[in-house]
Every structure is written in structure tokens, then in C-alpha cells.
Amino acid sequence: xxVPILTVTQLNTYVKSIIDADDKLSLLYLCxxxxxxxxxxxxxxxxxxxxxxxxxxxxxxxxxxxxxLRFMPxxxxxxxIRGRLSVFPRDGQYQIYIDDxxxxxxxxxxxxxxxxxxxxxxxxLFDEDKKKPLPQYPQRVGVVTSATGAAVRDIIxxxxxxxxxxxxxxxxxxxxxxxxxxxxxxxxxLFNEKKAADVLIVGRGGGSVEDLWAFNEESxxxxxxxxxIPIVSAVGHETDFTICDFVADLRAPTPSAAAELCVPDxxxxxxxxxxxxxxxxxxxxxxxxxxxxxxxxxxKSAGLRNPLYIIETNRLTLDKLSGMIDNAISMKMAxxxxxxxxxxxxxxxxxxxxxxxxxxxxxxxDGNAVASVNELSDGDNIFIRFADGKASCTVNGTETx
Numbered sequence: 001x002x003v004p005i006l007t008v009t010q011l012n013t014y015v016k017s018i019i020d021a022d023d024k025l026s027l028l029y030l031c032x033x034x035x036x037x038x039x040x041x042x043x044x045x046x047x048x049x050x051x052x053x054x055x056x057x058x059x060x061x062x063x064x065x066x067x068x069l070r071f072m073p074x075x076x077x078x079x080x081i082r083g084r085l086s087v088f089p090r091d092g093q094y095q096i097y098i099d100d101x102x103x104x105x106x107x108x109x110x111x112x113x114x115x116x117x118x119x120x121x122x123x124x125l126f127d128e129d130k131k132k133p134l135p136q137y138p139q140r141v142g143v144v145t146s147a148t149g150a151a152v153r154d155i156i157x158x159x160x161x162x163x164x165x166x167x168x169x170x171x172x173x174x175x176x177x178x179x180x181x182x183x184x185x186x187x188x189x190l191f192n193e194k195k196a197a198d199v200l201i202v203g204r205g206g207g208s209v210e211d212l213w214a215f216n217e218e219s220x221x222x223x224x225x226x227x228x229i230p231i232v233s234a235v236g237h238e239t240d241f242t243i244c245d246f247v248a249d250l251r252a253p254t255p256s257a258a259a260e261l262c263v264p265d266x267x268x269x270x271x272x273x274x275x276x277x278x279x280x281x282x283x284x285x286x287x288x289x290x291x292x293x294x295x296x297x298x299x300k301s302a303g304l305r306n307p308l309y310i311i312e313t314n315r316l317t318l319d320k321l322s323g324m325i326d327n328a329i330s331m332k333m334a335x336x337x338x339x340x341x342x343x344x345x346x347x348x349x350x351x352x353x354x355x356x357x358x359x360x361x362x363x364x365x366d367g368n369a370v371a372s373v374n375e376l377s378d379g380d381n382i383f384i385r386f387a388d389g390k391a392s393c394t395v396n397g398t399e400t401x
Contacts, residue, residue, distance in 0.1 A: 009089060016087035019094060025085040030096065031104060032057075034077050046073060050081065050096060058095035059083070065099055070213075071112035078104040109209050113216055116243055120218070125225045131249040132230040134262060135198045140167045141262055142197030142229070144187040147172030151205045151234070151255035158259035163266050169197050175204035180214035185223040192228050200227065201258045202244065203234030215242040224248055234258030361386050373398050 006014070019025055032050035039046060044063030049056050059081070073079065083098040103111050120126065141159055145151050152170065159168055171190060173183035184202065191197050202224065204212070214220065215235045224231050224247045233248035234255040245251040252258035362385040363370040370376060380395040 008092070012087060012089040012092045015092075015094075016089055019085055019087055028081070028083055028085060028096065030081040030083070032079065032081060034073050034079060035075050037073050037075050039072070046098075048073065058093060059098055060095060061098040061101065069101060070109050071103065072115055073101065074115075077111075080104050109213065109216075113243070116216065116218055116221070117246065120221055120243065120247065125221060126246045130225075134230050134232070134250060136264065138166055138198035138263060140169050140197045141259075142169045142171065142191045142200040144171050144173055144184060144191070144200060144202045145204050145255070146175045149175065149205050151203060154254075154256040155201060155234075155259045158256050159263060162260060163263035165266065166263055174214075176207065176211045176214055181217035181220050184214060185219050188223045188227050188231070192226075195229075197229055199262050200229050200231045201234055201252075201255070201262060202231055202248070203252075203255050203258060204236070205255065206237040206240060212236050212240060212242055215244040217243075220244055221247045232258045232262055364390075373400055 030050060032052055034048050035051055035056075036049040037046070038048065044066060046061040046066045048059050048061075050059050051057075080102045081096065081098055082100040083096045085094055086097055087094045124130065143152060143155055145155070147170065152172075156168055159166060169191075171187040173187050174180040175184075188200065188202065191200055203215070206212075212235055215233075221243045224233070224244055230249045232250045232252050233242070233245045234252040234257065235242045235244055236254075238253035250261060252261050363376075364383045364385060365375065365380060370382065376382070376395050376398050378395055378397055382393050382395060384391045384393055
């Protein structure tokens, strides 16, 4: 009998049927490290390579199984795999088809928590400058929690005791399970659409990580961040932290503490108002007392008892000032006279007329004094000025010394 001739497809299909028929390969558990991870966003499938120190194998996780993961696989992450071995006939390679995956070491929920926390932090959802202040005196306090849990009773009791003027608006939701996150998101959106509260308390009582997981969902975090109403997160106990706590405008360690943070203490407010009113009254009484004393002192003043006293006092002051002005003017005039006499003496000593009185004369030509014999020519008409008059002369000749 001859050997049959096969096509490549027939060969790959035959090998696949042998591997699929092996019970040992239909359910495998592997411990491996992820590399070459690809998230095929269009289909939702995960593609990766699983490796240890010496070998590698291709692996795929289809959308249905991948959607159940609470974390996002990453390169270098060590994982525990449950799946089966089969052949992809088109490429002729065998690979692991993953049904479930768990981190080796840290739990899946913890990894998912840290991954989402890092991503939202980079987007700025935790930034302090984006957090809204709480109103000082809210008229309506919205509560998003379970209608049957202890948390809602604690919140209502604290609000009623501290600030009974505020109205409590409850929107009951499931706080754990698959439908919890969508209900919480819708409740927050509904409060904002209806503007039904001035501040919102979102939370629940304590529980395991799985019980609190609805408040770690990305959809809840984005609904809290988008809310125009300030939100106080009150999830679990003081040691419990969720993504909702980081995004909220304020985190409270417990639901009771959230109620205390949302409203003031009415008794303390009344005490403050009473104390303030008493301080205002004492300040007003002191002011009136002080003004009354000033008025009594003014009434007893000499000016009101004898109006002429002010006129006489001002008249004496005016006389004194007038005398001081007269003395100042006299002293100023005496000084000016002395200065004028001194300057007149200096001017008289420098006067040309003073020189002429001693026997000197000045020759003038054309109205100007002749300073040199070289300015004269024979026949020039000049004047000779003396101390007591002048003479008209004709130059007959000149001689230079």
C-alpha cells in the first residue's frame, strides 16, 4: 500500500486532531512569564508569549475570557494559566488557549487596583486643584448607598443630630455585585441632572476587597470626577481605600464621619451666634458709653459754657501773631536798608564819575569812549568829558608812547 500524499492543511488538521484528543493537553496549568503582550482592542482578544528560563510558547486569550479579568496583563508579569493546548491550522503552530489567568504572587484585584490608580492619576483625576469645596450650610444632602445597610442609618442619624435643618435625599443602590457600579454611576448622574442635592455622600459599610470592588470600577471613578455636585467618599472602614476615595472631593474614613464632614453642628453654630451677638452687644454698649463720656466732657468745656471765651482767646492769639509779623517786617526792612547802603558804597567807589572828580577826563568819539590813540585820526571831532561837563575838540595830531 502506498504512502498517502497530504496537503499542508490536511497535515495541520491531523496534528490538531491528535493534540485535541489528548486529555492531558485539554486542561493545562502553567506558571510562566508574559512577554510580547498585545491587546487587540478591535476584537478584544489578548495575544502573548509565555516563557520560562529555557522555552517559549505562543498563547491567546479570547474576548469572552479576557473580559472576566480584573487586571490588565503586562510584559514581565508572572502569571498562573489555566487553558488547553491546540494547533492553529493556518500557521501550523501549536499554542495555549487561555481560559483563566491569575497573577503569581499579588492578587488580581490588587494589581487591577494599582493599574487603574496609576492610569487615573496620570490623567489628573486625583489632582487637588480639581476638587470642589463643600458648601458650608447645605440644605439637601444626597446619599448614594444601600437602603438596607447600616451605613444609611448611621448617616441619617448623624445628619439628624448635627444639622436637622438639612433634608436627606436617598437614592438606594446595590453596593456590591455586578450591577453595583452601573447603579452607582446612574445615581450620581441623576442627582446632577435633577440638581437634587448640594453635597453627595457616596459609600457603604466595611467588607472584603471583593465586597468594596464596585467603588474601584473605572466607570464609578469617572462619574465621581464628572459630578458638578461635591462628593464625599465614605467606603468601608478607616483603613479601607478605594479609587473612589482618591477621585472624590473629600474622603471620609467612615459613613458616619462623612455625615459629620458634610454638615456643621447646629448646637455649635447656635453657641457661636450667641457668643458673637453678646460680643456685638458689649462692643455697642462700650461705644455708647465712650461717646456719652465725650459728649459730657464737651458740654462741660469752657467754649460751650462761655462762647466769648473762644473769641477772646483767639483775639489774644491774633494780637500776638500781628505783633510778631510787625517785628519780622521791621527786621527785614532794616536788613534790606543796610544791604542797599553797603551796595551803594561799592557802586559809588566803582563809578567813573568818581574818577573824573579827581581831575581825570574821558575822550569820546561817536558816542563811544576812546580807549587807544590808534582810534583817532587827524581832523576827528571828539568830546572831552569832565566831572562838571564836556568840551568839543578837533584832533590836530596824535603821538604814540
